[in-house]
Amino acid sequence: MKVIPSMLILLVGVMLAVAVTGMPEFGDPNAPANTHVVPYYKEHCLEETGVTEIVTAIVVSYRGYDTFGEVTVIFTAGTGVIALLGRK
Amino acid sequence: MPESLFGEDVIVRTIARIVAPFIQLFGLYVLMHGHISPGGGFQAGVIIASSFILLALALGLPESKERFKKTIRLPMESSGPLIYASIGVTCILAGGYYLQYGMAFLFPPHVVSAILISAVEIGIGITVMAMIVTIFYSMAGD
Numbered sequence: 001m002k003v004i005p006s007m008l009i010l011l012v013g014v015m016l017a018v019a020v021t022g023m024p025e026f027g028d029p030n031a032p033a034n035t036h037v038v039p040y041y042k043e044h045c046l047e048e049t050g051v052t053e054i055v056t057a058i059v060v061s062y063r064g065y066d067t068f069g070e071v072t073v074i075f076t077a078g079t080g081v082i083a084l085l086g087r088k
Numbered sequence: 089m090p091e092s093l094f095g096e097d098v099i100v101r102t103i104a105r106i107v108a109p110f111i112q113l114f115g116l117y118v119l120m121h122g123h124i125s126p127g128g129g130f131q132a133g134v135i136i137a138s139s140f141i142l143l144a145l146a147l148g149l150p151e152s153k154e155r156f157k158k159t160i161r162l163p164m165e166s167s168g169p170l171i172y173a174s175i176g177v178t179c180i181l182a183g184g185y186y187l188q189y190g191m192a193f194l195f196p197p198h199v200v201s202a203i204l205i206s207a208v209e210i211g212i213g214i215t216v217m218a219m220i221v222t223i224f225y226s227m228a229g230d
Contacts, residue, residue, distance in 0.1 A: 050205075075219065
């Protein structure tokens with residue numbers, strides 16, 4: 001019965017390998033990742049956030065809710081470790 | 089756990105003791121320049137935490153804990169989300185949305201925004217640093 005899972009894995013692998021050829025070139029300026037919101041960030045980052053580092057502006061300002069969640073996740077992870085192993 | 093991973097090696101102990109403050113200084117640099125150059129709270133917190141882990145490996149766990157006591161770690165762990173959330177509420181009180189940094193409040197909006205982003209980064213750095221050190225101490229045992 002291991003033949004069917006193996007065939008399934010092979011099929012999915014071949015599909016993924018074929019899909020890789022359709023991906024945009026590395027650093028392609030016309031790729032969807034570079035044409036959607038990135039031009040807006042590049043143009044308005046400094047005047048809207050006052051921060052020259054665009055990564056920080058996106059992480060803390062434009063995606064501020066997400067980063068708030070990340071800090072809470074770290075806090076929760078540490079609380080979990082303390083609860084399991086005890087505070088030393 | 090033994091007193092130290094490297095025993096009584098004078099070279100390792102001395103180098104670790106000399107290098108640790110510079111690692112912490114570099115961590116503070118990464119933290120404070122997070123809005124000018126690549127860096128930020130998460131990276132800086134891990135860098136500063138690594139200095140305490142280095143001290144624990146070279147000098148032994150008790151000596152590392154002596155330099156970062158439980159009473160200091162406890163409030164630092166929870167202060168990051170608190171700082172972040174209170175800055176968000178401050179933005180509401182200043183007349184904006186939650187976490188809308190660019191509110192004109194004594195200074196022009198983009199200056200206020202830069203200050204608040206730096207404050208948020210500092211809060212993130214404090215929590216990440218204290219939490220990683222605490223997790224390391226908990227996993228290392230007594």
